[in-house]
Amino acid sequence: MSVIQNIQDKYAKLMAVIIALALIIFVVMLAFENGGSLFRGGNTTVVGKVDGKEIDYNSIEPRVKQQEDANRQQGYPADMARQTALEQVWSQEVGKIILESEADKLGMQIGKKELGDILYGANPPEDLKRMFSDPNTGVYNAQKAKQDIDQMLKAKTTPKEQKAQFNTFLNYLELIRINDKYNSLLLNTTNFPKWFIEKQNAENSQIANISLVRQAYSSIPDSVVKVTDKEVQDYISKHKEQFKQEESRAISYVSFSALPTGTDSSAAHERLMQLKPGFDSASNMQDYLEAQGVETFYNGYIKGEKIQVPSKDSIIRVPVGTTYGPYIDGGNYSIAKLLGARTQPDSVTVRHILIATAQQDPQTGALTPVRDSASAKKIIDSIRTAINTGSNFDSLVAQLSEDPGSKQTGGKYENMVSGPPLDVAFNEFIFGNPVGSKGIVKTVFGYHYIEILSAKGASTAYKIAYLGVPIEASNETDGSANNAASQFASSSRDKKAFDANAEKLQAKGINKAFAQDITPTASQVMGLGSSRTFVKAIYDADLGDVLDPIKVGDNYVVALVTEVNEKGTQSVAKSRMMVEPLLRNQKKAEEITKKIGNITTLEAAAAAMGNQPIERADSIRISGMPPSPLVSSEPKVLGAAFNPANKGKVVTQAIPGNNGVYVLRVDNVSATAVADANVAEQRKQRYEQAKMRGAGYYQQALMQAANIKDNRAKFF
Structure with missing residues (x-):
């Protein structure tokens, strides 16, 4: 017993050290397995590198979000808006780094004198041109622009954010000028020798x-x-040059539909019929639809030919106040109520002065308050009084109007057509009143003083309210598809079993499909739709792995990873x-x-x-x-x-x-005789053609020559 005690006493400290070392080794291995660093904690924010220069996540994520919002405003689906935005911002950043690197090698710079020419020269930026041009002559007032900008930059009261935004704007202008210089340097050296053209002829x-x-x-x-x-x-x-490849993967997959069944469709129809009495009897349609969660009701008249809905012809033929439907509209059962019909101009031309209560971001469409309603109303009332007592409309527009879209045209909008995207109140005034009418209208942007100048044509316009109930898969339908996919996945854990089980499903009309060239940053999978989650799962798997079911669109998908292609040269297969x-x-x-x-x-x-x-x-x-x-x-x-x-x-x-x-x-x-022997003209044509194509060629060459490391897939 004493011998054992002596061993324990002698080696206790040694065993503690060994255990501690083992734990340290385990932690270090875990850190490196996860792409981390023992000293950085693995919390890197480097999205990629271009010739060693890092692109940080925190610098591009806000821009991706801003571009994504802009893409959605243009009608992109959510996943596509995000994916497209990421590609756009990434390409811009990579291109910017490469261009700056080339400019540094060549010693290209923008000095103070040249920057002054950019801002105040013969071809100023459009933003400054709009702000500092005479509304009557259109002449750019460079001196006024310089005075205002210098004052803004020197004033201690100017918010830091405003100065930062202007500096960003300057950096953008400098980059454009550098790009123009670089293009000119390359493209103006293009030459087609006389002997070459003659020999070709x-x-x-x-x-x-x-x-x-x-x-x-x-x-x-x-x-x-x-x-x-x-x-x-x-x-x-x-x-080797012909067989370069980017990183990509390929899969074979089986999808199990979770689309709504006939029972689900009947349930949606029944829900809509339960809502129909309230829709029929609503005294305030706007309030009723808002209570039902409808945010797209346009409470104004729309020109008939602009209405693009199923069953339109039937809807506009019912008596005013009558509800039509149910009818199928995309993935919804819908009903429509004709609230009104009237004859109005096909288009009108108006002029207006806006005193803003909110300013709209041109990229995102978001409104930011700029003035309280009472102050705006007081100003617009004074403008109406001034016009009624003989003040010049164009002068008031130039001095006071806060609508950037019409300030340069004397407040005028020509040939406007009724309906979205016109604000309802604005729409109702200009299409509901005769030519010559003047008045004040309140919209989400502020107060407008409007004058109707002219009108063209006449046709019927309609005010229609719509209520729809989506035809959605029930929990039972969704669960059934999920269960079928899970059973298939659990019995198909390798390629042999996957292929055999997929073949059995053909009798049920379920076929195995394939998707290739799936890149690490992709969200779209050919034949399935968009799912960033699905693509990430494919890249988390190894060659030959079978993924657990993932819902993509209206399908539960089980996929087998059939190819793992690393960046470099294509394999023999x-x-x-x-x-x-x-x-x-x-x-x-x-x-x-x-x-x-x-x-x-x-x-x-x-x-x-x-x-x-x-x-x-x-x-x-x-x-x-x-x-x-x-x-x-x-x-x-x-x-x-x-x-x-x-x-x-x-x-x-x-x-x-x-x-x-x-x-x-x-x-x-x-x-035979040469059809066109005008060598000088041929050289000129070739030169112009080369200039048109050249910018794209050199940019592509620079991209191929650069050492670009793309880690976006880990962040987005």
């Missing part, structure tokens, strides 16, 4: 008559020509489909060429090729235009036909082309 003027014998590759069955993996790999190694036909045709060409042997005459070659017919192609040109059915897709044959050494001779080497092997005799080569 001379070549294009040549015309040849040839005779040939050909044997198509299709004459030899593909099954007798084998291409090994090593041969494919050797070809890839020699042509991936590229075989492209390479194998090329190598097979090379082998066929060698076999046909060997059979032909030494070429002396066209007739002998024809006999050696199995008595192939001798064919003629007359009046062919090196450009391939007009195309010849025999040789238009065979550049090697065209090249041999116009080789001066071959004129009047049989070409002694068989020519392996794209479609077969050719033996050629050049019967004659002559020249």
Whole structure:
């Protein structure tokens, strides 16, 4: 017992140290497995790098969000709006870093004098031009612009945020100028020498008559020509540029529908019919619909041809005050009530002065309060009084109106058509009153003093209220699809079981499908729809893994990861489909060429090729235009036909082309007059064409040359 006690006493501290070291090693391994660092805690915010320069998550996320809101305003679906925004902002940031790097290498800078020219020169930014141009003459007041900007930057009372926004604006303008300089540097060096154009004209003027014998590759069955993996790999190694690939994955998948059933549709119909009495009898339709959660009711008249709803013709034919429906509208059962019908102008032209209570963000559409309602009403009343006593409308617009959309046109909007996106109150005033009417209207933007200047045409407009109930899958329907997917996944844990079980489902009308080229930052999966969650799950899995069911749109999807393609060069399996036909045709060409042997005459070659017919192609040109059915897709044959050494001779080497092997005799080569011999004009046209294409070419080249590391998939 004492011996054991001595061992325990002697080695207790040593064992404690060993355990502590083991715990430390475990923590370090865990940190590195999760992409972290022992000293940084793994909390990196680096989304990517361009030639070593980091792109931080915190710097681009606000811009992605802003662009996403703008995309939604333009009608993008939610997932697509996010994905598109991420690509847009990422491309902008990468392009900006590359451009700045190139500019630094070349010593390109924007000095104070040049910056002054950008802001106050002959071509000022549109934002400044709108703010500091005379409304009557349209002339830009550069001096006033400089005074106001200098005062804003120097004033201690100017909010820091405003100064920061202006500096961001300046950085943006400088970047545009740098980009213009870089474009000019490259594009203005484009040159098409006179000798080059003349040589091309001379070549294009040549015309040849040839005779040939050909044997198509299709004459030899593909099954007798084998291409090994090593041969494919050797070809890839020699042509690596053609087989570059980005990181991507591929899947096969089975989807189980969770779409609403007939029972679900009947339930939606029943819910709508329960709401119909309240809809029929509502005395204040706006309040009633808001209580039902409807936010899209337009409580104004809309020109008939602008109404785009199913059953429109039936809805507008019922008596005013009558409800029509139910009817199917997309994924809803809907009813519609005709609240009113009237004859009104097809379009009107108005002018107005706005005193704002709120300002709209042009990107997001969000409204920000800028003035209280009482103050705005007091100002607009004074404007009406001033106009009634003879003040000039245009002058008041220039001095006081806060509508950027019409300030430069004297407050005028021409040929306006009723309905959204016009504010309802604005819409009702200008289409509900005769030409010459003047008045004050309150909208969500503030108070407007409006004058109706003219009107065109006349037709019927309608005020219609709509109420819909979505046809949605019930919990039972959704659960049934989820259960079916879960059962399939649980019994399909490897590729063999997955394929076997998928084959059994074909009898139920459920088929296995495939999706390829899924990138790490994608949200869209071909054939399924959009789901960032699904793409992340695919990248969290390994090759051959079967994913647990994930809902994508109206389906529960079980996927098998069939390909994991790393960034770099394509594998033999991936590229075989492209390479194998090329190598097979090379082998066929060698076999046909060997059979032909030494070429002396066209007739002998024809006999050696199995008595192939001798064919003629007359009046062919090196450009391939007009195309010849025999040789238009065979550049090697065209090249041999116009080789001066071959004129009047049989070409002694068989020519392996794209479609077969050719033996050629050049019967004659002559020249015709050059159709357009104005070399100076041709050079000018080529130069202009190159300039138009050039910017895209150099940007693509810079992107390919840059070392870009993209870690967006870990953050978005």
